[in-house]
Amino acid sequence: MEEKDSKSVQEHLAQITQGKTTTKKLVFDPRTQELVLVDAKETRLSPDAVTADDPTRDGFFGA
Amino acid sequence: MDILSRYFPSFHLNDSIIPGHAVVEGTMRSNSGTEYVIRLHVPADLPNSVPVAEIVSPVLRDRFGHSLVDLGTSYPMHLLKPENGYVRICHYSASHWNPNITFSKVLLKIRAWLEAYEGHLDSGFPIDHFLPHMEA
Numbered sequence: 001m002e003e004k005d006s007k008s009v010q011e012h013l014a015q016i017t018q019g020k021t022t023t024k025k026l027v028f029d030p031r032t033q034e035l036v037l038v039d040a041k042e043t044r045l046s047p048d049a050v051t052a053d054d055p056t057r058d059g060f061f062g063a
Numbered sequence: 064m065d066i067l068s069r070y071f072p073s074f075h076l077n078d079s080i081i082p083g084h085a086v087v088e089g090t091m092r093s094n095s096g097t098e099y100v101i102r103l104h105v106p107a108d109l110p111n112s113v114p115v116a117e118i119v120s121p122v123l124r125d126r127f128g129h130s131l132v133d134l135g136t137s138y139p140m141h142l143l144k145p146e147n148g149y150v151r152i153c154h155y156s157a158s159h160w161n162p163n164i165t166f167s168k169v170l171l172k173i174r175a176w177l178e179a180y181e182g183h184l185d186s187g188f189p190i191d192h193f194l195p196h197m198e199a
Contacts (some may be wrong), residue, residue: 004094005094005180006093006094006095006181006185007179007185007186009094009151010178010182010185010186011183013175013178013179013182013193013194014182014188014192014193017191017192017193017194017195017196018177022107023080026175027068027109028171028174030070030072031072032072032167033091033092033174034094035094035174035178043145047122047175048069048070050070050171050172052174055168055172055175056172056175056195057195057198058159058192059170059195059197059198060141060152060153060154060176060191060194060196060197061095061141061153061154061155061156061159061197063074
């Protein structure tokens with residue numbers, strides 16, 4: 001099941017930041033420009049959807 | 064620009080005959096529906112240097128009403144020193160940059176930053192509560 005409300009997406013980002021294992025993965029859907037949470041095992045994604053988890057896990061330069 | 068137009072179709076190149084003055088600019092919409100104008104400065108030695116990423120509009124404020132520009136460089140908010148009055152996002156450091164990183168990947172990180180920024184506005188937590196720091 002997809003989740004795309006801001007609070008769920010933000011909670012997912014916080015879980016990644018804290019190094020927690022998640023049952024969802026965050027993908028970017030270029031058709032809607034939304035970040036969407038889907039089941040981590042979900043394979044039926046939009047052909048253009050890309051994971052946003054990996055760039056997030058890479059981290060951000062901290063000034 | 065092909066990959067960029069596939070993932071971020073509103074973004075376009077404003078070219079310049081002066082090296083280092085070209086920009087890629089477009090609009091991103093967060094999941095809440097807020098629109099942000101983003102500008103990437105194309106380095107003169109592309110793809111060997113990190114493109115500067117700015118939020119052109121709206122004027123960003125923190126949860127407490129302070130302009131993010133006035134915060135200056137901010138480790139917890141993943142901000143570089145602003146220039147020309149625009150917030151600059153820390154995305155890749157020069158030491159983590161490589162020529163295979165695309166503008167689309169940079170924009171994907173900016174897209175996540177926007178969601179984290181709105182999380183900060185809602186919760187008061189700094190942005191690094193939502194987005195980790197790169198390992199040294």
